[in-house]
Amino acid sequence: MRSPNMRFKSFVTLTGALLARRPLTRLLAAAKDCRRGAVVVAAAQFLGALRARFAMVLVAxxxxxxxxxxxxxxxxxxxxxxxxxxxxxxxxxxxxxxxxxxxxxxxxxxxxxxxxxxxxxxxxxxxxxxxxxxxxxxxxxxxxxxxxxxxxxxxxxxxxxxxxxxxxxxxxxxxxxxxxxxxxxxxxxxxxxxxxxxxxxxxxxxxxxxxxxxxxxxxxxxxxxxxx
Missing domain, CATH: 1.20.144 (Vanadium-containing Chloroperoxidase; domain 1)
Incomplete structure (x- = not known):
């Protein structure tokens, strides 16, 4: 009969093996890139709007x-x-x-x-x-x-x-x-x-x-x- 410690090690090993598969790794990397791209685009849009509003308020x-x-x-x-x-x-x-x-x-x-x-x-x-x-x-x-x-x-x-x-x-x-x-x-x-x-x-x-x-x-x- 396996001990709880052995079960835990087996679970960790199995999880690592699943994450190491290439399709899943690519999917996670793509998701991470999408999130990063969305943040960059949103930040650029926000800064652009902020600069436009600041220029209008400053000049006006x-x-x-x-x-x-x-x-x-x-x-x-x-x-x-x-x-x-x-x-x-x-x-x-x-x-x-x-x-x-x-x-x-x-x-x-x-x-x-x-x-x-x-x-x-x-x-x-x-x-x-x-x-x-x-x-x-x-x-x-x-x-x-x-x-x-x-x-x-x-x-x-x-x-x-x-x-x-x-x-x-x-x-x-x-x-x-x-x-x-x-x-x-x-x-x-x-x-x-x-x-x-x-x-x-x-x-x-x-x-x-x-x-x-x-x-x-x-x-x-x-x-x-x-x-x-």
């Missing part, structure tokens, strides 16, 4: 070009920054969304408004409040800022453009507060930007863009969010 939620520390800047410097950041961020947002037609229309709007402003400055010869020169009307800074707001209103609607108008109005305030312009100069800039946008911009077929100003004690900027 970036403040307008950079966040500018206000504690190191005067109010006039903040206004100058926004006057440059708003057009760049508007153009960059349209390019990122793939709206090349809109980007081209804004480029034309910005160029037309800026050139018209410079022509009016040299024709009207309005003296600045601080007496530095005679190119006060209309305000170039306000023209650049309001060109972004006017474009977004024509292209995407007033709701999307409302925060930009608030930011552009703040730019105008900084110019008046710095004694570089009068409110009439700001109004002239608004008129130039609105006429250029109404002439050159067409309504987007189906676009959802949200642009909101960001103000804090330590930074100021504008947040752009695009969804399509």
């Amino acid at each position: 939620s970036l403040p307008a070009v950079v966040a500018t520390p206000t504690y190191a800047l005067s109010q006039e410097s903040v206004g100058s920054f926004l006057a440059t950041a708003m057009p760049l961020a508007t153009l960059g947002t349209e390019l990122y969304r793939g709206d090349r037609e809109g980007a081209w229309q804004y480029a034309l709007t910005f160029t037309t408004a800026s050139v018209s402003t410079e022509v009016l400055k040299h024709v009207i010869h309005s003296e600045r409040p601080d007496g530095s020169d005679n190119q006060s009307f209309p305000s170039g800074h306000a023209t650049r800022a309001f060109s972004a707001a006017a474009y977004v209103r024509e292209r995407h609607g007033l709701e999307a453009a409302a925060p930009l108008y608030v930011t552009a109005l703040y730019v105008g305030y900084t110019r008046v507060n710095a004694d570089r312009h009068r409110w009439a100069d700001i109004a002239g800039a608004v008129l130039v930007a609105e006429v250029a946008a109404a002439w050159l911009v067409e309504r987007a077929p189906a676009a959802q863009v949200t642009i909101s100003p960001e103000f804090d004690r330590r930074f100021v900027g504008a947040r752009f969010f695009a969804r399509w």
Whole structure:
């Protein structure tokens, strides 16, 4: 009569012999490779989706070009920054969304408004409040800022453009507060930007863009969010 220990050894030997057969070994190896391949494919798909989502969130939620520390800047410097950041961020947002037609229309709007402003400055010869020169009307800074707001209103609607108008109005305030312009100069800039946008911009077929100003004690900027 065999002892339990002998039975156990026989069972181990029989199991080893079965596993050593080539068909079964190939089957187990194939199953292992399938599982490994599935894990690799799933991981690659997950990383690809993660990278795409991260890129979208990063670009869509970036403040307008950079966040500018206000504690190191005067109010006039903040206004100058926004006057440059708003057009760049508007153009960059349209390019990122793939709206090349809109980007081209804004480029034309910005160029037309800026050139018209410079022509009016040299024709009207309005003296600045601080007496530095005679190119006060209309305000170039306000023209650049309001060109972004006017474009977004024509292209995407007033709701999307409302925060930009608030930011552009703040730019105008900084110019008046710095004694570089009068409110009439700001109004002239608004008129130039609105006429250029109404002439050159067409309504987007189906676009959802949200642009909101960001103000804090330590930074100021504008947040752009695009969804399509």
